[in-house]
Amino acid sequence: xxxERAELTRQALTMAAATSFDRLGYQxxxxxxxxxxxxMSKGALSFHFGSKxxxxxxxxxxxxxxxxxxxxxxxxxxxxxLQTLIDLTHLVAHQLEHDHLARAAVKLAHELDTPPDPAxxxxxxxxxxFTDVAREAEKEGSxxxxxxxxxxxxxxxxxxxxxxxxxxxxxxxxxxxxxxxxAAHWELLxxxxxxxxxxxxxxxxxxxxxxxxxxxxEDxxEDxxEETTRGARDAEQERTPA
Numbered sequence: 001x002x003x004e005r006a007e008l009t010r011q012a013l014t015m016a017a018a019t020s021f022d023r024l025g026y027q028x029x030x031x032x033x034x035x036x037x038x039x040m041s042k043g044a045l046s047f048h049f050g051s052k053x054x055x056x057x058x059x060x061x062x063x064x065x066x067x068x069x070x071x072x073x074x075x076x077x078x079x080x081x082l083q084t085l086i087d088l089t090h091l092v093a094h095q096l097e098h099d100h101l102a103r104a105a106v107k108l109a110h111e112l113d114t115p116p117d118p119a120x121x122x123x124x125x126x127x128x129x130f131t132d133v134a135r136e137a138e139k140e141g142s143x144x145x146x147x148x149x150x151x152x153x154x155x156x157x158x159x160x161x162x163x164x165x166x167x168x169x170x171x172x173x174x175x176x177x178x179x180x181x182x183a184a185h186w187e188l189l190x191x192x193x194x195x196x197x198x199x200x201x202x203x204x205x206x207x208x209x210x211x212x213x214x215x216x217x218e219d220x221x222e223d224x225x226e227e228t229t230r231g232a233r234d235a236e237q238e239r240t241p242a
Contacts, residue, residue: 010048012038014062017055021104026056026111056108057120063105064118064125067095071129081136082143082194083202085156086186088133090206092126092160093178123157130156144195152193159185179205 016037020029031052035045049055074087095102105122108114118125130153138149159182186204194202 006048009040009044013040013045013048014055014058015101018059018063018101018104021056021059021108022100026052026108031055056112059101060105060108060114060120060122063101063122064120066099066101067092067122067125068118068129070095075133077207079207080142080202081133081140083207085130085133085137085152086202086204087206088126088130089156089160089182089186090179092157093182096161097178126157126160127153130154141195143193147193155189159189182206 013034017029017034020033020037024033029052031042031045034055035042038045049058070091071088074091075084077084096106102122109121109123114121116124118128131149134143134149134152134156137143137152138147143149143152183205190202190204
């Protein structure tokens with residue numbers, strides 16, 4: 001029971017740190033800001049994390065772990081690898097738009113000296129997944145012979161990150177959806193990538209009809225995070241003498 005409470009506290013602090021890093025960046029985030037965001041004492045924070053550097057490392061690692069899990073869920077489906085590659089671009093764009101953890105990891109990778117290790121570097125993590133799936137598409141014979149797996153993987157990642165960057169620079173009420181933009185780009189690119197034009201039924205908008213189910217899962221995930229925070233806060237209060 002004690003170990004479970006400790007893990008809840010650690011998770012709550014990690015998510016509070018991710019939110020703060022996403023909002024303020026590494027330099028402006030303070031340990032006080034993190035403990036306040038998790039509604040916990042500074043002592044609880046220092047017990048689990050010895051420094052802000054350790055917090056940043058944990059956030060980056062957790063973001064990569066979650067990204068790999070989400071990618072594995074997409075790859076487990078029975079569909080062409082090229083369709084999975086399309087879906088991955090929608091997934092990454094969605095994470096960059098809605099997920100504090102993913103956005104914090106990207107911001108930290110820009111601000112801090114981050115090794116090219118997929119376990120801690122979100123760019124290396126995504127690039128590795130894209131390359132693996134592009135290689136699968138090549139083995140299936142879906143790609144033109146002149147389209148190298150490295151180039152296709154890099155193109156896919158540029159599409160996902162670029163679509164998000166464009167969206168981030170527009171007014172909230174611009175009415176342009178990141179997934180529609182991605183779909184339009186894929187419609188153009190598939191003509192130059194696919195070995196047999198017209199073969200199969202690749203869906204440039206992703207294998208989901210509209211991606212609202214993904215948003216629903218994000219909402220459920222956010223609810224779970226809030227529940228984790230409440231549980232960890234209650235556990236901390238129980239340990240704190242009145």
